[in-house]
Amino acid sequence: MTDTAALEREIGERTAALVDEWTGRELDAGPGDVACERGYILAWVEATENANPIYWDEAVARETTGGWIAPPSMLSVWMRPLLFNPGAREQIRPLEMHFRLKDAFALPEGIVTGNEIVFHEPVRPGDVISTRLTVAEIGPVRSNRLGTGRPWTIDVTYTNQEGGLVAVESYRMFCYVRSAS
Amino acid sequence: MITVKDVSVGDSLPVLELPVTARTVVQGAASTRDWQPQHHDHAWATTRAGTKDIFLNTPNQAGWIERYLTDWTGARGRLGRMKFRMRRPVFPGDTLVFKGTVTAVDAADGWVDLDLALTVGDETATECSARVAIPRDTDDNPWNRRGDDWRP
Numbered sequence: 001m002t003d004t005a006a007l008e009r010e011i012g013e014r015t016a017a018l019v020d021e022w023t024g025r026e027l028d029a030g031p032g033d034v035a036c037e038r039g040y041i042l043a044w045v046e047a048t049e050n051a052n053p054i055y056w057d058e059a060v061a062r063e064t065t066g067g068w069i070a071p072p073s074m075l076s077v078w079m080r081p082l083l084f085n086p087g088a089r090e091q092i093r094p095l096e097m098h099f100r101l102k103d104a105f106a107l108p109e110g111i112v113t114g115n116e117i118v119f120h121e122p123v124r125p126g127d128v129i130s131t132r133l134t135v136a137e138i139g140p141v142r143s144n145r146l147g148t149g150r151p152w153t154i155d156v157t158y159t160n161q162e163g164g165l166v167a168v169e170s171y172r173m174f175c176y177v178r179s180a181s
Numbered sequence: 182m183i184t185v186k187d188v189s190v191g192d193s194l195p196v197l198e199l200p201v202t203a204r205t206v207v208q209g210a211a212s213t214r215d216w217q218p219q220h221h222d223h224a225w226a227t228t229r230a231g232t233k234d235i236f237l238n239t240p241n242q243a244g245w246i247e248r249y250l251t252d253w254t255g256a257r258g259r260l261g262r263m264k265f266r267m268r269r270p271v272f273p274g275d276t277l278v279f280k281g282t283v284t285a286v287d288a289a290d291g292w293v294d295l296d297l298a299l300t301v302g303d304e305t306a307t308e309c310s311a312r313v314a315i316p317r318d319t320d321d322n323p324w325n326r327r328g329d330d331w332r333p
Contacts, residue, residue, distance in 0.1 A: 034214075040212075040214075043211070043212040044212045044213070045248075046208075046212070047208045047209050047211070047212035047213075047241065047244065048209075048212075048241070048244040048247075048248045049248065050244070050248040052248070052252075052256055053256050060256060064257060064322065064324055065324045066324070071244065071247055072260045073240070073243040073246070073247040073260070073263070074213075076213060076240045077213055077214050077240070080214040083216060109229070109230065111267075112239045112267065113267055114264070114266040115243065115265055115266075116262070116263070116265075117243070117262070117263050117264075118262050118333050119263075120331065120333070122324070147231075171239075
């Protein structure tokens with residue numbers, strides 16, 4: 001048996017029971033630490049050199065989108081906790097469920113391999129976005145050039161302060177033990 | 182302004198070339214408030230993540246893809262759905278080339294589906310399929326769609 005095959009077998013055996021235990025688990029991550037505001041929006045459109053006038057010209061924004069909005073793809077900005085916050089409640093990391101899975105499965109490395117987002121209500125300055133995380137799927141053990149581990153999918157549901165659905169995002173991850181080479 | 186009447190299956194979007202630098206990666210990570218070390222710490226990326234350098238993070242790629250799409254649609258273009266898969270990391274020194282093709286047009290409801298490819302040299306770095314609402318005619322504004330009128 002090759003080293004890779006042996007590692008696949010070892011990971012498969014020690015994590016088999018965890019798959020059913022964790023699939024479908026949910027975590028209410030609550031509201032984000034930061035509200036939507038123009039400064040974050042400008043940093044985003046600056047970084048992506050996005051000249052769309054709805055982000056730069058208030059008259060165009062008013063006529064087109066009823067006022068300033070954030071680019072829909074900015075979603076994850078509103079769920080990330082501040083790295084320093086003296087008044088913080090219990091710290092919930094971005095994609096906390098992913099990190100809990102990594103700990104439970106003892107797969108120390110992880111990368112995002114895919115992402116799907118369905119957009120609904122736009123996010124506007126002043127909005128505070130809440131998230132709920134769900135373990136949608138945990139896949140079989142496999143190996144690639146990075147190492148040996150399991151893929152999994154975390155769904156993130158975003159809602160605004162009025163309970164309106166903003167988006168549903170699915171992250172596909174691969175978490176692994178690095179190859180020996 | 183582009184409307185569904187101007188769009189056909191097989192249409193190609195203008196090509197966008199993005200020379201990626203360390204600043205692109207770090208500024209992208211900062212604007213997304215993503216301080217995972219593989220997006221700003223070269224030593225960590227190479228020794229822990231096992232990659233050759235820091236690399237573009239996922240939300241920043243989403244931002245670039247959205248910008249690429251709305252460069253084409255104009256201000257009334259409204260992103261409905263975006264699905265993408267990273268095939269290889271994008272590093273400083275890479276030139277990321279964006280290409281897109283229209284795969285479906287729903288003239289009645291004002292939806293356009295597209296396949297996008299983000300390549301570095303001969304390699305596909307990221308594949309994306311997207312669904313964008315664009316005006317059905319010059320009087321239509323997809324940003325006004327609500328409830329049952331918005332089914333991405």
